[in-house]
Amino acid sequence: MIILPHLVKGMRDRTALEIYRRNYIISTIQSIYACYGFEPLETPALESRATLTGKYGAEGEQLIFSVLKSGDFTKEVEQKIPLTDYKRIKPYITDKGLRYDLTVPLVRYIAANQQLLTFPFRRYQIQPVWRADRPQKGRYREFLQCDTDIIGSSSLLCEAEILKLIYDILVKLGLQHFCIKINHRGILTAISGAEASSEREKIFCTTVDKLEKIGLEKTIATLSSKGFSEQSLQLLTSFSDPKGGNMPLLAQLDHTIGCTASGAKAIGELTEVITQAGRLGLPDGCWAIQPTLARGLAYYTGMVIEITIKDSQIGSIGGGGRYDQLGSLFGIENLCGIGFSFGIDRLYDSMESQGLFNGISASVTDILLINMDAKAESQLLALLSRLRTYGFKAEVYPDRTKLKRQFVYADKKKIPFVVIVGEEELSTNCYSLKNMQTGLQNSYNWPELCQALETSLNIK
RNA sequence: GUGAAUGUAGCUCAGUUGGUUAGAGUAUUGGUUUGUGGUACCAAAGGUCGCGGGUUCGAAUCCCGUCUUUCACCCCA
Incomplete structure (x- = not known):
């Protein structure tokens, strides 16, 4: 049912x-x-x-709004009041209400x-x-x-x-x-x-x-x-x-x-x-x-x-x-x-x-980490932790699915930045950062990544 | 509590005097594109027509009841 x-x-x-x-x-x-x-x-x-x-x-x-008594109150009512008399029954079956x-x-x-x-x-x-x-x-x-x-x-x-x-x-x-x-x-x-x-x-x-x-x-x-x-x-x-x-x-x-x-x-x-x-x-x-x-x-x-x-x-x-x-x-x-x-x-x-909520959006996450390569996982999770410790709002896509799905997710949640750690990044020892608004993508090492995110997100 | 309007796909809505298999836009899913989102194109999936009863050969369509939402009254934030 x-x-x-x-x-x-x-x-x-x-x-x-x-x-x-x-x-x-x-x-x-x-x-x-x-x-x-x-x-x-x-x-x-x-x-x-x-x-x-x-x-x-x-x-x-x-x-x-009245709330019914918790116990079995039926007998008391039955003896005292005809069941058709709603207004008189009420005090016997309800003893509390919402404020x-x-x-x-x-x-x-x-x-x-x-x-x-x-x-x-x-x-x-x-x-x-x-x-x-x-x-x-x-x-x-x-x-x-x-x-x-x-x-x-x-x-x-x-x-x-x-x-x-x-x-x-x-x-x-x-x-x-x-x-x-x-x-x-x-x-x-x-x-x-x-x-x-x-x-x-x-x-x-x-x-x-x-x-x-x-x-x-x-x-x-x-x-x-x-x-x-x-x-x-x-x-x-x-x-x-x-x-x-x-x-x-x-x-x-x-x-x-x-x-x-x-x-x-x-x-x-x-x-x-x-x-x-x-x-x-x-x-x-x-x-x-x-x-x-x-x-x-x-x-x-x-x-x-x-x-x-x-x-x-x-x-x-x-x-x-x-x-x-x-x-x-x-x-x-x-x-x-x-x-x-x-x-x-x-x-x-x-x-x-009056349009006074324009500055307030529903998005909480600033950075989405793309989950794409099993070999990069330890690197990826370490990065996630470092980003959060640093004060960025970051999340990783939990499933290792096709990139399209993960990018669509970032787009729908209006997450402004996506970081990719895959085979290419591992071999060059860097992170790819994509700005979802401009569509631009660059490679950075850790200090550069922090700096790029910091200036863009206006943190601190 | 009183009076009125409304209800069709997840959402916004078409649907002829009652007549074959109830449509569109949008959203969804898949594909064009197995390391990249927004745009475009192709395809698929999605509906007990709010619910229950009645009239009829036949009801999304007419009638009754009921529920939801909305509006007015009452009152209030």
Whole structure:
């Protein structure tokens, strides 16, 4: 019976080229983290059901991949629940699931290791997460996230540092046309006029979050039907398409909602964050205040940010914000923090469409040694070893087959140099070196061979 | 989870109102070339037409179901 080699829905294999490119992104990011004093953390792919549930809302929870219990759980289920009741059966047959994001595992980790950690705790985490979403352009069921968090400080300097960190990473990767969109939940609270009701505020945020997608008119209509005041709608309209730059916009915000408690706080905080970020070297022009930016996740309490790329089909390549109550779910009160997450796969897609991987090829081998003559074998293997010791990336073709096949192999793998040791070379005591790009071939002794390879390959 | 499109050789795609043995390009293998790759020429091999059922004398083609991929919604990185 032949098993069809199908991939599981939404899952992807990665080729050598993709891995080299992704590793380049990751190592670039890591070098920036090191400069900022962030430490790496890794957590397991599986978390307990208790950890995962109740954190992402009803829709989010549906997207968690559940893993069956290991033992025989059938009897317990049979006795307690009718087999037709899928939703009630689930807790009895599954007790763990694949992680849905990196923030919840982080908070779980902190809750368990509070005494061991030094606060403020700065960590980054680069690991895959899984969501049982329907795959689409830029949307995968398994994707690599890169989370950055500073836990245990309410200082606005953290916000400023995160902004500059994001900027440094994107600049070092060479990404063009990115924009860091910035807002504050307090601004939305003030516009919504729902200071007293966090429930109303949530409704307002999730509706406004879709503004860019469904347009202003539909958003206004939806909000109106949900009973938000004429004044709120007018305010929202006036900020929906901001022009004239960030500072005039802040002044306009101050003028209109500066009189409300949440508005004044938000504007004050944003102003300070921006000032601090400027002192850290964040240039104007790479960020923009967007008063309608809400972000879907409910737990944000302060600044929220999102990275978008101009004229890009995929959504944001990253987002985050300040949260103040996340720890309470694990029994820690007043655990405040700020977090940001890059979608590495989307970053990859953006970089690819901007042609930023041109220097990175899949070839690892610089020199192929042709295997052609049994008499030359000891000479050949000694050469292979010497080349590697010297620091060249070399391999020998394992089978003693016809030369054509071996040259085709070098050609396909884009190996730039081929060395031949055969009867002719043995008799003249030299090596033949062929440049596969120019097609030129010359004879060298060992020092000459090293020199020729060194200059061509730009080693050392 | 809701709605739509798609599936033919390893890959990209043709395939007439349902009618003989399902084609092309490219890739593969062999040869022209047993000490030399890219180009060219010659030849060969490669398909349960996604899968299952139905209609029909006859189905890649029509109908139903199912799965895959893609797109939109929901939501998000």
